[in-house]
Amino acid sequence: MNVLLVYPRCPETFWSFRSALSYVSRKATLPPLGLLTVAAMLPESWDRRLVDCNVRALDDADIAWADLVFVGGMIVQQESALDVVTRSKAMGKTVVGGGPLFNAMVDHFPEVDHFVLGEGEITVPQFLADLKRGEPKRIYESDTRPDIASVPVPEWRLIDFRDYYTMPLQYSRGCPFNCEFCDIVLLNGRTPRTKAPAQMMAEMQALYDAGWRGGVFIVDDNFIGNKHAVKRFLPELVEWQRSRRYPFTFITEASVNLADDAELMLLMSDANFNKVFLGIETPEESTLQECGKYQNTSRDLAESVRTIQGHGMQVMAGFIVGFDSDTESTFDIQIRFIQNVGVVTAMVGLLNALPYTRLWHRLREEKRLLAETSGDNTDGRMNFIPKMDCEVLLAGYRRIVSEIYSRRSYYRRIGTFLENYSPTARRHWSVRETLAFFRCMVRIGVFSRNRLLYWQLLMKTLRTKVKALPEAVELAILGEHFFRLRERLLREVDFCPTMETSTPQTK
Numbered sequence: 001m002n003v004l005l006v007y008p009r010c011p012e013t014f015w016s017f018r019s020a021l022s023y024v025s026r027k028a029t030l031p032p033l034g035l036l037t038v039a040a041m042l043p044e045s046w047d048r049r050l051v052d053c054n055v056r057a058l059d060d061a062d063i064a065w066a067d068l069v070f071v072g073g074m075i076v077q078q079e080s081a082l083d084v085v086t087r088s089k090a091m092g093k094t095v096v097g098g099g100p101l102f103n104a105m106v107d108h109f110p111e112v113d114h115f116v117l118g119e120g121e122i123t124v125p126q127f128l129a130d131l132k133r134g135e136p137k138r139i140y141e142s143d144t145r146p147d148i149a150s151v152p153v154p155e156w157r158l159i160d161f162r163d164y165y166t167m168p169l170q171y172s173r174g175c176p177f178n179c180e181f182c183d184i185v186l187l188n189g190r191t192p193r194t195k196a197p198a199q200m201m202a203e204m205q206a207l208y209d210a211g212w213r214g215g216v217f218i219v220d221d222n223f224i225g226n227k228h229a230v231k232r233f234l235p236e237l238v239e240w241q242r243s244r245r246y247p248f249t250f251i252t253e254a255s256v257n258l259a260d261d262a263e264l265m266l267l268m269s270d271a272n273f274n275k276v277f278l279g280i281e282t283p284e285e286s287t288l289q290e291c292g293k294y295q296n297t298s299r300d301l302a303e304s305v306r307t308i309q310g311h312g313m314q315v316m317a318g319f320i321v322g323f324d325s326d327t328e329s330t331f332d333i334q335i336r337f338i339q340n341v342g343v344v345t346a347m348v349g350l351l352n353a354l355p356y357t358r359l360w361h362r363l364r365e366e367k368r369l370l371a372e373t374s375g376d377n378t379d380g381r382m383n384f385i386p387k388m389d390c391e392v393l394l395a396g397y398r399r400i401v402s403e404i405y406s407r408r409s410y411y412r413r414i415g416t417f418l419e420n421y422s423p424t425a426r427r428h429w430s431v432r433e434t435l436a437f438f439r440c441m442v443r444i445g446v447f448s449r450n451r452l453l454y455w456q457l458l459m460k461t462l463r464t465k466v467k468a469l470p471e472a473v474e475l476a477i478l479g480e481h482f483f484r485l486r487e488r489l490l491r492e493v494d495f496c497p498t499m500e501t502s503t504p505q506t507k
Helices: 018-024 033-039 060-065 075-090 100-104 120-133 184-188 197-209 227-243 256-260 262-270 285-290 301-310 330-341 358-365 390-404 407-420 431-447 451-464 466-492
Strands: 002-007 047-052 068-072 094-098 114-116 166-169 214-218 248-254 273-281 314-321 346-350
Touching: 002 033, 002 060, 018 431, 018 466, 033 047, 033 068, 033 120, 047 060, 060 075, 068 075, 068 100, 075 094, 075 100, 094 100, 094 120, 114 120, 166 197, 197 227, 197 248, 227 262, 256 262, 256 273, 256 301, 262 273, 273 301, 301 314, 301 330, 301 407, 314 330, 314 390, 330 346, 330 390, 330 407, 346 390, 390 407, 390 466, 407 451, 407 466, 431 451, 431 466, 451 466
Parallel strands: 002 047, 002 068, 068 094, 094 114, 166 214, 214 248, 248 273, 273 314, 314 346
Antiparallel strands: none
């Protein structure tokens, strides 16, 4: 069979970085790890192609070639996914849907022939076996949490590395915490399942042998969810990196209790981790209690961030406004925290209820749930009636975005971060990065509105912390994306949900 795997286009979001990618001559940040892994589960005799609509357009010739069209993606990609499905069905193709989008929105895709839901290690083989017998069902789903030792190495040959800035790998699934608004426990459970060190090192070697050098995103829900297992894996990764002169720099997601474990932070630093994303959400204790994010309570969050920065890792973080216990002072508290601790990449969004989370069920019982979420909590929309007056909430959200991504505040935040930061990452200046540096000097240093701030940053970095120059340049480039995003959000954040906009929410 000929199988076409399609990754729908992502709209412009906080994480798309499209205006920044032009500096490094890349088309997208990450390839679709899920589809690359599913491709490796298919029979060897099948021909397969992958089209990432964020890299190139899906042509009719691609669809005509296929016997099966596999579509996978996230909720934020629903509009593009619907277009892919409609086009494929118009050409008489059998369409198979899977991934978080289809797990949450089966009813929105009546034209999809087969839904392969849950974790693919369970449901993909079931679908393939039924297909071979000529008796495929419409829906395959399972609550079983498989041993991820069975996960195959992704089919890297299906993509062109030159299209992407970073490569994704997965070490574990699941998170031990149970925040009310989060859907991770629905998708992957509360017991973190990890790959054995040997399996993980085989994936690293496969990526290395395929020719990749540069950033690798460990896409786990919480990389340190099982600290004991991580501490067994990291020493092998350190040795592997050292013996190959550190071909990869790593980014991952973790919980804030990383700051409590000096041994773990040192191991991550030695392995060449230089960025970590934390779900901080809010510095207000009452709000953390409300949403069940107890791992962030009873601690000095600012000091936790500084501790991680001091171990050579830039802290990127998520923040949320719109909780029931938020007040009008919340907005200033968020701004002060972000600025004072130097969280340069701060994703601040309005709270949304993801399908079937504890928050979703609570709001539905309270009759406050409205239309489905767009999947992008930085688009200025909410899918429920907030407790705070809506106009006050939206005005406060605009104020946060306007302030933290103003040019002066952003560059001031870079300076604060660099004061806390102790650079440890080993980075190799490739031709791509050298060209990006010169593009940055011209586009930002000569033609941008913030050229004075840019040169002040570079001169201070060269004078006080020259090893952090790559981070300073990279953050200056990312700023160009954030400044554009700020302007778009300030134009578009004008949606105030009411019961009149409600769409019935049923399973």
